[in-house]
Amino acid sequence: MSVWAGIDLGTSGIKLALFDDNEHLLAAASRPIAVSRPRPGWSEQPPDLWWRAVCSGLDELAATAPEAMARLRGIGLSGQMLGLVLLDEAQRPVRPAILWNDQRALAECRELLEKVPDIGRRSHGAPDPGIIGPKMLWLARHEPAVLESS
Template sequence: MKYVIGVDLGTSAVKVLLVNQEGEVVKEAAKAYPLIQEKSGYSEQDPEEWVEKTAEALAELAAGFNGDPADIEGISFSGQMHGLVLLDERHRPLRNAILWNDTRTTEQCRQIYEIAGRERLLQITKNLALEGFTLPKILWVRQHEPEIFQRAKVFLLPKDYLRFRMTGKIHMEYSDAAGTLLLDLRKKRMEQGIMPAAFD
């Protein structure tokens, strides 16, 4: 029997499943982590909590697996979308992640419309500027934490950061990238020029 592991990085906990080739869940483990809400509308998490709790959940899963580890053929990651994890040149987090349900960026959404234009944004990204998306968060950090913004070299979404820590690979899939407001869906590539003021 062959198996795969699924890792779902949720807003309140990470859930890890061991699934066999018939789609049956054989083992599962979940580990919770806290939200950080310093102000009204703020919602953050420490990215290292995700890594630590995922490692714990995987260890628990492995401890309860009686088969041959070689029969586990793959691992897949899913999870909360649109959050912002900023990394420095050595790919270390510069601050807590700002989550999808953080609503501090109403003003930045307005600025995006003013600079990029509502119709142009819709034409390129097929999305409106909403507080939950990633670009408004990048703009907020640029305006309110300029010293952190200047040190930032890479941004990732939460599950992409977790996958990076687990595999050493930096990737982002198209469906997630669309929620950043930086993906040109026609060209299927990230376009910094959509909102140049966020990156000046």
């Protein structure tokens, strides 16, 4: 019987599970991940924490269910959306990820609404500080060296 892994990269932790073809849970692991809030409204995580948590969780699954891991046929992934991760030429993050719930780009959203009043209709959604565009505008103004290095 085949085994399937599920990995969920959530904001506060990573959850991993192994299931058989009949959807029976064979093993599970989780790892907490701290959210950094260096200023009010900010929400960041170093992407390397995600990788280390996934690897550690997979190691636990392999230790607790080695027979199941030997039959692993596929991995399903889910995760938080709209986090901004910028990479350098060597594919390394240049700064912590700015998460979906980060609010630092509120001023950029207001500015977009003032300059393009119908932006919501044009883009099928109003500017929100959690989406990538306003975050990129914020970085261009406050951390231009980060953008230049990515």
